Amino acid sequence: MSNTRVEKALMRASDALKTGVTIAKQLDDISKGLRPFRPEVKSFRIDYIEKTSEVKYLLLIPSGVRRTIKRKAEIPAISGFRVYEMWDLDTLERVDSSWSSEGGKWVFDPKKLPNSERYALTLKGKISTDFLNQLVSVKAAENPCREKGIDKYWIHSALKDVSILERIWDELNVERVNMDVKVGVERFFASAIPSAVKQRLETTRELLGAIASGDRNREQRLKMKYKTLQRIARISPAALYDLILKLVSGDFFVDFVGVDEPFMIGNIEPSKKLDVMIPKKVKVGVQTNLNFKMPVAKGNMKFERKNYIDSITDKINEFLPKKRRRKRS
Amino acid sequence: MKLISEYIAPWALSNEEIPIHLVWDPSFEYKSIQVETPEGITVKDFFNVDSIEKRGSRLTINALKTPNYLGFLVSSQKVHQKPHIRKEIKVQFISSDNEKHSHSFVANIYRPFLTLIEKPKKVILSDDSNLRNLVSISLKLQGFGRIRTRFEISTGGEFRTRAEPLYREVVRRMISSLKLDETSSEEKKDIEIDAIRLQAIAKEFIGKMKKGEFPLDVGKEDLKDFQRWMSDEKNQTQLADLVSRHLESILIDSLLFYLEKYPTDDVELAQGKPVTLIERATRGIRIKIHYWDSLENEYEPIDVLIPIEDNRADKKTRIEIPINIRWKKELINPLAEASKCQTQELKRH
Secondary structure (H helix, E strand, O other): OOHHHHHHHHHHHHHHHHHHHHHHHHHHHHHHHHHHHOOEEEEEEEEOOOOEEEEEEEEEOOHHHHHHOOOOEEEEHHHOEEEEEEEEOOOOEEOHHHEEEEOOEEEEOHHHOOOOOEEEEEEEEEOOHHHHHHHEEEEEOOOOEEEOOEEEEEEEEEEOOOHHHHHHHHHEEEEEEEEEEEEEOHHHHHHHOOHHHHHHHHHHHHHHHHHHHOOHHHHHHHHHHHHHOOHHHOOOHHHHHHHHHHHOOHHHHHHHEEEOOOOEEEEEEEEOOOOOOOOOEEEEEEEEEEEOOOOEEEEEEEEEHHHHHHHHHHHHHHHOOOOOOOOOO | OOEEEEEEOOOEEOOOOEEEEEEEOOOOOOOEEEEEOOOOEEEEEEEOEEEEEEEOOEEEEEEEOOOOEEEEEEEEOOOOOOOEEEEEEEEEEEOOOOOEEEEEEEEEEEOEEEEEEEOOOOEEEOOOOOHHHOEEEEEEEEEOOOEEEEEEEEOOOOOEEOOOHHHHHHHHHHHHHHHOOOOOOOOOOOOOOOHHHHHHHHHHHHHHHHOOOOOOOOOHHHHHHHHHHHHOHHHHHHHHHHHHHOHHHHHHHHHHHHHHHOOEOOEEEOOOOOEEEEOOOOOEEEEEEEEEOOOOOEEEEEEEEEEEEEOOOOOOOOEEEEEEEEEEEEEOOHHHHHHHHHHHHHHHO
């Protein structure tokens, strides 16, 4: 590792720190505002998919404190967090009305509270993709390993830099850390589509070419050929295209993928690129939660390749017009 | 030292980032951690590291942010000659009384390997030759990983890359319909597919043509006329209309292209099945097969030379000959390879 690499790695760490500083500063501002109520962070959750964060505070507000507080407590709204809910933990009732939003601030009036002592306050905020990239690393195998009709992709996720959230690290939970495993499907249709269908497509192409070029003889010849093609191959290109898209959709694909614990399958969708009409890959979202106790997750994603090919071959055959049965005399 | 979790990604290509981690029981005490990487392996990123020092190939971590977890990413940045190489990465925990706890990881780096195993000694072209089966070569794919190939074919002068057949066909048809001046004679086809997607594709085609990216085998005169016509502002609506009228052809071409693009597992022919044009005075075909893995690592191309003897009565006619490829595969299964390595290690102990 060259010196520049070390420097780069350290620079990345310092970038992470900068982004982290903002969150740490936001949390500081909140704590300052809540100081009279001895705020204690009970949990800090980050939702990777939604890009949101949620802090739960436990507040102690005995009636003595309520009486002595002259001013209302304030949290600057620019902190990026908003008050989501407040619960009275003694009576288990919602007491959100003690909070109001006033000109760029969240204002808390403890006098509006009932006679209980313990309260739970939940704040919610948005976080950036940059922050998430600095907080976690997600990696999946580029190419799968094949064994007995199953394609295996290694998957790994890890917390990268948690110092930015050091003070609340014990309570930190990064949920639904997602990575997309790209499963190549390009080859499957090439083998699942019967050669008679390919032949018909080729003839159609030649015929359209002949019509466009005005070669009447060739056009007549190809029209004859077209008529003699097998009935089972009579499928319109648009219908075939739609069928392929259906077979790479998440709804169909989900039955053929699985993951090791602690991962879960998330969203599945074909990866669309403009230069190709038929997707080459299907993105399978694989998710896991990371926290203080387990900052890493490892495992495999499995794609039942053989079953998938058998299944799409069946679907394509079901879709094709059937051969006419000869009547028995 | 009690390990809670350890990991290295079991297989990778060159330039693929390989995650490694160690999580141990928090009661284990140490002063520093040394990470040693062999030549050709670089550490791309560290996780949970607070301070680090570098001396030669040895990195010393003096402080972690949380005491019982270390993670990092490594990669091999060089493309290797061998289909599989093993690189050992050492992690040593050093206690205050200089006692060492070593842990070693093996990075398994693979590559795809393509070789030519058969080609015709000579191709004899006569009037009754079956062009479809005239030229066949055999290629063998070894190692590990999917490949994308691109064939450059030369019949004398410079190498030419074939235009995407789909695009070539569309341009060819558009030019012929323009020449015949039958812009509105062909009936509109009913295509029930994603209209927005088709529009985007049509736009892309127009963009390509405007940039002057034309298929090579369209006649120069036609091309000039077409370009002139196309660059005229008056014709813009008609141009868009022309492309959209050919969408059904695009769709058929795209389906066919797709079907011939993947001749076998793990292989993509980026431009579909390769073909060569035989012109007057063609004495040989030179095929340069370029290939890349899924991370765009490029490997040494394969050069194939096939002499041609043209015995046709009319040598002036240009003909198109497909190049048929037979694929043979002897791929490595990294999982089986890993268990083989383990058995060997057990034997050694």
